[in-house]
Amino acid sequence: MEQVLRGQNKRLCSNDVPRRSPRKRTKMEEHESMKEEEDAFEGFPYPIPWQKLEAEGLDCDYALLFTKEEADNLFRQLEEEVVYSTGEESKVQIFGKVYDIPRKQATYGNAGLTYTYSGVKRLACPWTPTLEYIRNAVTDATGQSFNFVLINRYKDGRDHMGEHRDDEKELDPSCPIASVSLGAARDFIFRHRDARGKQSSRQIDPVKLELAHGSLLLMNPPTNTYWYHSLPVRKKVLSPRINLTFRRILVDIKKTIKKENNSKDPG
Numbered sequence: 683m684e685q686v687l688r689g690q691n692k693r694l695c696s697n698d699v700p701r702r703s704p705r706k707r708t709k710m711e712e713h714e715s716m717k718e719e720e721d722a723f724e725g726f727p728y729p730i731p732w733q734k735l736e737a738e739g740l741d742c743d744y745a746l747l748f749t750k751e752e753a754d755n756l757f758r759q760l761e762e763e764v765v766y767s768t769g770e771e772s773k774v775q776i777f778g779k780v781y782d783i784p785r786k787q788a789t790y791g792n793a794g795l796t797y798t799y800s801g802v803k804r805l806a807c808p809w810t811p812t813l814e815y816i817r818n819a820v821t822d823a824t825g826q827s828f829n830f831v832l833i834n835r836y837k838d839g840r841d842h843m844g845e846h847r848d849d850e851k852e853l854d855p856s857c858p859i860a861s862v863s864l865g866a867a868r869d870f871i872f873r874h875r876d877a878r879g880k881q882s883s884r885q886i887d888p889v890k891l892e893l894a895h896g897s898l899l900l901m902n903p904p905t906n907t908y909w910y911h912s913l914p915v916r917k918k919v920l921s922p923r924i925n926l927t928f929r930r931i932l933v934d935i936k937k938t939i940k941k942e943n944n945s946k947d948p949g
């Protein structure tokens with residue numbers, strides 16, 4: 683299960699990725715850092731050292747966005763600020779049957795936005811200061827804007843997420859999905875749509891990576907057309923993890939214009 687990384691051919695592992703460091707650097711470190719910046723993926727406005735992850739129809743970028751200290755603080759702040767769904771909103775519908783989800787979820791974003799997945803419509807709560815801070819850091823690093831975030835909290839390695847694609851019609855298909863991870867490192871697995879199940883039509887190796895504390899994974903188009911992803915159970919993981927997937931929901935332009943016209947003073 684190997685992934686091809688831009689410019690090198692090595693397995694992606696969270697320890698390989700240099701972090702942004704606030705402490706004073708030695709001359710050698712400065713030199714290394716300048717080299718890293720030169721090697722950084724051109725096209726992203728903030729030159730963090732991205733690693734490319736590619737396979738047939740899969741195009742992802744991975745980097746450590748936050749230092750450990752920053753990531754620890756952000757995790758703590760989110761634990762205070764985020765209010766997770768309860769009742770109907772904390773369930774999913776699969777083939778008409780309603781199930782409790784094996785984790786906690788919350789949705790935040792621009793006013794009035796909704797997102798429907800697994801048969802349940804979710805309304806965005808207003809951005810909190812910490813969510814805005816993280817969203818802005820992701821925008822600085824990628825040049826992409828986001829109007830919505832889905833938050834998943836896994837209390838330990840028993841909480842998980844099954845195989846799925848983020849391919850809902852409401853999502854802007856040209857925008858990557860930006861996944862920020864805080865807390866326990868967890869395995870993340872991509873599986874090609876033609877290589878799922880016993881009756882699969884092709885033999886394509888799954889792509890595995892570990893999502894580290896403070897990391898950012900960009901799932902670029904067309905990844906979510908061809909590849910399913912999951913966060914499997916890992917019983918050895920005893921501590922919590924928060925994952926934030928920043929998305930761009932398509933806003934219905936016609937509805938917005940109609941609303942604006944209706945609210946205009948006729949005089």
Ligand SMILES: O=C(O)CCC(=O)C(=O)O
Nearest residue numbers: 832834843848913925927
């Ligand atoms: O927690 C994760 O890393 C997975 C999140 C995910 O798959 C999703 O939000 O669609």
